[in-house]
Amino acid sequence: MTQQQQPPSSNQPLPPVRPTSFPPQHQDRQPGLQAVMNPIPQSDSPVYRPAGKLEGKVALISGGDSGIGRAISIIYAKEGADVAIIYLNEDEDAQETKRLVEEKGRRCITIAGDVGDPAFCLKAVVQTVKQLSKLDILVNNAAEQHPQKTIEQITPAQLERTFKTNIFGIFYLTQAAMPHLHKGAAIINTASVTAYRGSPNLLDYSATKGAVVSFTRSLSMNLADKGIRVNAVAPGPVWTPLIPSTSDAPQVTTFGSDVPLKRCGQPDEMAPAYVYLATEDSSYMNGQVLHINGGEIING
Incomplete structure (x- = not known):
């Protein structure tokens, strides 16, 4: 039997089982908490094989305490990067992400605050550079959503809040980071499938x-x-704290089942794209969006 024909080694980790449905659940707070979700989102793929692609790099990740941000933090640590994570007020989730990053042998600092505040964004960047010495990768991932059935239900306060976090925060954090970014640095933004196909109940988001x-x-x-590249990832439905904190309990049970793969994604299925966009593997990719959405065809 040739080497190519050898059966998989019995000690190789098996791919994780991906849930296709969820128990009814709702969280009466935003941001939601990952620690109380059922099941806990999958943040650390057992089959991912790191190759030291981010050795010696420093990354600042907004929304890094949970969901996609936690998965990015973990996979960056696996690849050799030190990580600073920004979060609003989810202290328990942030400390768990810090523990998981440090478990991989990398440094992690946690910074609590509102990315919609330009003064805070400047403070977060300064703290990152002061404690981790530099900044190579900026991941603008923090976001919030507030579903409403009609446009009339979207209050001025909600509209302003959503834009302050989801787009103003990206401007503020990027502006603060620019003096510290250098040739070869990467900026990666988290977009969404909703940017391309819309969403009737998420007009402002x-x-x-x-x-x-x-x-x-x-x-x-x-x-x-x-020499600074800027790209984005547009996830489809992903099991993160946004879902139980913004959906009715019955809606959660079938979340993500309407895409071709018939299930939602898990955060660890998004994270490798952020590695790719942060490394020389994507050296000829700039201004592009990677679509990780369970098979939904998006022409954009």
């Missing part, structure tokens, strides 16, 4: 994610001469 796509494309051209 979808609008902000459309803005993220346009910002990504425009900033990539603006920074090309500096």
